[in-house]
Amino acid sequence: MPGTVIVGTQFGDEGKGKVTDLLAADATMVVRYQGGDNAGHTIRIGTETFKLHLLPSGILRADVTAVIGNGCVIDPAVLLSELASLGTRVPDHGRLLVSDRAHVTLPLHRALDVAQETARGGKAVGTTGRGIGPTYTDKVARAGLRVGDLAEPATVRSRLEETLPHARRSLSDSAEPSLTDLDALVEWCVAQGAALAPYVTDTSLAITDELAKGHEVLFEGAQGTHLDIDHGTYPFVTSSNTVAPAAAVGSGIGAQHLQRVIGVVKAYTSRVGAGPFPTELTDERGERLRQAGVEFGTTTGRPRRCGWLDLVQVRYSIRVCGVTELALTKLDVLAALPEVQVATHYRIDGADVRELPASLRAIERAVPMMVTLPSWKGLEGLTLAGLRTCAIADLPGPLGAFLRLIEQQTGTPVTLASVGPGREQSVLLGRRSGEGRTRFAWREAS
Ligand code: IMP
Numbered sequence: 001m002p003g004t005v006i007v008g009t010q011f012g013d014e015g016k017g018k019v020t021d022l023l024a025a026d027a028t029m030v031v032r033y034q035g036g037d038n039a040g041h042t043i044r045i046g047t048e049t050f051k052l053h054l055l056p057s058g059i060l061r062a063d064v065t066a067v068i069g070n071g072c073v074i075d076p077a078v079l080l081s082e083l084a085s086l087g088t089r090v091p092d093h094g095r096l097l098v099s100d101r102a103h104v105t106l107p108l109h110r111a112l113d114v115a116q117e118t119a120r121g122g123k124a125v126g127t128t129g130r131g132i133g134p135t136y137t138d139k140v141a142r143a144g145l146r147v148g149d150l151a152e153p154a155t156v157r158s159r160l161e162e163t164l165p166h167a168r169r170s171l172s173d174s175a176e177p178s179l180t181d182l183d184a185l186v187e188w189c190v191a192q193g194a195a196l197a198p199y200v201t202d203t204s205l206a207i208t209d210e211l212a213k214g215h216e217v218l219f220e221g222a223q224g225t226h227l228d229i230d231h232g233t234y235p236f237v238t239s240s241n242t243v244a245p246a247a248a249v250g251s252g253i254g255a256q257h258l259q260r261v262i263g264v265v266k267a268y269t270s271r272v273g274a275g276p277f278p279t280e281l282t283d284e285r286g287e288r289l290r291q292a293g294v295e296f297g298t299t300t301g302r303p304r305r306c307g308w309l310d311l312v313q314v315r316y317s318i319r320v321c322g323v324t325e326l327a328l329t330k331l332d333v334l335a336a337l338p339e340v341q342v343a344t345h346y347r348i349d350g351a352d353v354r355e356l357p358a359s360l361r362a363i364e365r366a367v368p369m370m371v372t373l374p375s376w377k378g379l380e381g382l383t384l385a386g387l388r389t390c391a392i393a394d395l396p397g398p399l400g401a402f403l404r405l406i407e408q409q410t411g412t413p414v415t416l417a418s419v420g421p422g423r424e425q426s427v428l429l430g431r432r433s434g435e436g437r438t439r440f441a442w443r444e445a446s
Pocket of ligand 1: 039273
C-alpha cells in the first residue's frame with residue numbers, strides 16, 4: 001500500500017489538518033515530516049476543538065500511531081504541554097513515536113528568532129517567533145542537538161560548550177543570561193530528554209515496517225509549498241522543505257512509497273507574514289474573507305492577509321510536489337460572498353505568464369488575470385453521512401463550475417470538497433470522464 005502525502009499548495013493554513021484527520025479514518029499511522037511548532041492545525045470533532053502545533057493530526061484517532069519524523073524540529077516543552085492538553089485523549093507511549101534524529105529547539109533558538117526579526121526591521125519575514133529558523137540553521141551548521149542526544153548528558157554538554165559562545169555573540173546583551181548558561185541548559189535538556197524518552201525511537205524503521213505490512217500511512221505536511229525554503233517565495237519562507245517529496249527525506253523512507261499526493265487548496269488564498277501575494281485583497285472584500293473564514297493564525301493569532309484563489313500558484317505546487325489529486329477546502333466561506341474570482345494566469349510587463357517567476361520583483365509586478373463566477377448556496381445537505389461519494393455534476397451548479405475551472409486549469413482531479421469545519425462536512429468526489437468543458441472569460445483583477 002503506498003503512502004499518501006497531504007501537502008499545502010498555497011502559503012499554509014489550507015486546512016491540511018482537517019483533510020488528514022478525515023483520511024486518518026482509513027490509516028494506521030500519520031507522520032509529520034518537517035517544521036515544528038510554527039504549524040497550527042485546528043481540528044473540530046463534535047463540540048470539541050483541538051489546536052495542534054507539533055502533534056500530527058492523527059493523534060486524535062485512537063487507532064492511529066502518530067509519528068514526528070526526523071525532518072521536524074521539536075521544542076520538547078511545547079510537545080509535552082501539547083500532549084497534556086489532550087486530556088482524556090492523551091496517547092499511550094506506543095501511539096506517539098518521536099524520531100531520535102529530529103532536532104531540538106532550545107529556548108535560546110526562540111530568542112535568536114525574535115532578535116533576528118528585530119534586526120531585519122522593515123524587511124522582517126514575519127516569522128512565528130518559535131525558533132524554527134535558528135534551529136534549522138544549527139542543524140545545517142552541524143551545531144544542533146538531536147532528540148536522541150538528550151539521553152546522553154556528556155554529548156549535550158560538549159555540543160553546547162562548542163555552540164554557546166556563538167549564540168551569546170548573536171543575542172543582545174539584554175537577553176536573559178540563563179538562555180546561554182551552560183549548566184542550566186544541560187539540566188533543562190536532560191530533564192526534557194527524560195520526559196520524552198518513552199516516545200523516542202528510530203521512526204524510519206517504524207514507518208518502513210508499517211508500509212511493509214501494507215497499512216495506509218499518511219504524511220502530513222506543515223506550512224505550504226510557497227513557504228518551502230527551495231520552492232517558495234524566498235526569503236519570505238520557512239526554513240524547511242515543505243513540499244511533498246520532502247516526506248521521504250523527513251521520515252526516512254524510500255521515495256517510491258509516495259505515490260498518492262493530495263494537494264490541499266483553500267478556495268481562496270491567505271498568507272501570514274510578509275512576501276508577495278498577487279491576488280491579495282486589501283479592501284473590505286479581504287476583510288470579509290478574513291472574518292467569514294476566521295483567518296487568524298492558530299499559532300500567533302495574527303490576522304491573515306486574504307485574497308482570491310491563485311491557480312498559477314496551485315499549478316506550480318502540483319508540479320513541484322507531484323500532486324495527483326486536489327482537496328478543496330473552505331468552500332462554505334465563499335458562499336457568503338455575492339461572487340467569486342479566480343486567477344488563472346498573470347500579465348507581467350504586458351506578457352501573459354502561466355508559470356510562477358522566481359523573481360519576487362516580477363511577482364510583485366504581476367497583474368492577476370481573473371475569471372469571475374457566481375458564488376453558491378445549498379451546501380447544507382452536503383455531508384459525508386448523507387452523500388459519501390458524488391460527481392461534480394451533482395453539486396450546486398455554481399460550485400460545480402468553480403471546481404471544473406480548477407480541474408481544467410490544473411489538469412488535476414478534485415477528489416474531496418470540504419464545506420465546513422466538521423468531519424462530516426465533506427464530500428468525496430468520484431473520478432469522472434467525458435464531462436463537457438466550460439468556457440470562461442478573463443479580465444484583470446480590480
Ligand atoms: P517561521 O516558520 O516561524 O520561521 O516563519 C516563516 C514564515 O512562514 C512566516 O511568514 C510565517 O508566518 C510562515 N509560517 C510558518 N508556519 C506557518 C503555518 O503553519 N501557517 C502559515 N504560515 C506559516
